[in-house]
Amino acid sequence: MTKRVLIVEDNELNLKLFCDLLRAHAYECEPVRDGREAVERARAFAPDLVIMDIQLPHVSGLELIETLKADAVLKAIPIMAVTAYAARSDEDRIRGAGAEAYVSKPISVTRFVDSVAALV
Template sequence: MPKRVLVVEDNELNLKLFCDLLRAHGYEAEPVRDGREAVSSARRFKPHLVIMDVQLPHVTGFELIGQMQADPVLGRIPIMAVTAYSSHEDEERIRAAGARSYVAKPISLARFVDQVEKLMAEIDE
């Protein structure tokens, strides 16, 4: 059974790219376009990993990370932030919020897949 990845991204092209890339590497990808639906989608889909844009309309990635971390079930799911914020301070802030991994946009496809596989390997340990 393939591992499940919830992808929270408001940009349609990025959402398609991330989901297509994940599916090409054998993962089941569930797209979420609106951050306000991310928590309920995660509860229903039961992902092994959440990939999340930090800059979302209506709710920030930081708020979503906090909501997921506070949930007794969702709090155990690793989160990989994907964002245009690219400074060292931004990365530290994103990790301090609870994201396990961070990939800057525009993404390197190889780095994106490498980070997903690294997080999935940690789950298997």
């Protein structure tokens, strides 16, 4: 059965890269460019994993993680944060918000795909 991944990323190049990588590894992807649509799209798409940029316009990725984890239906879906924030304190803050995994940008393709596979 194909695993489904919701990708919340406002940067078009990163969004295309993530979708292309995951589709090449037989994942079904649902891109979301605006974080304000993420919760509704997660409910409609029912992903096995959410990949979340932290620096989003209009709403913080941290806020979205907390919102997803507070939702009775969505809280069990693992979240992998992908961000340019690379300090240890940033990772602690992101995991504290509820993300199960953290990958820093620029991504390592192998680490990215391995992290996704470990979560789904």
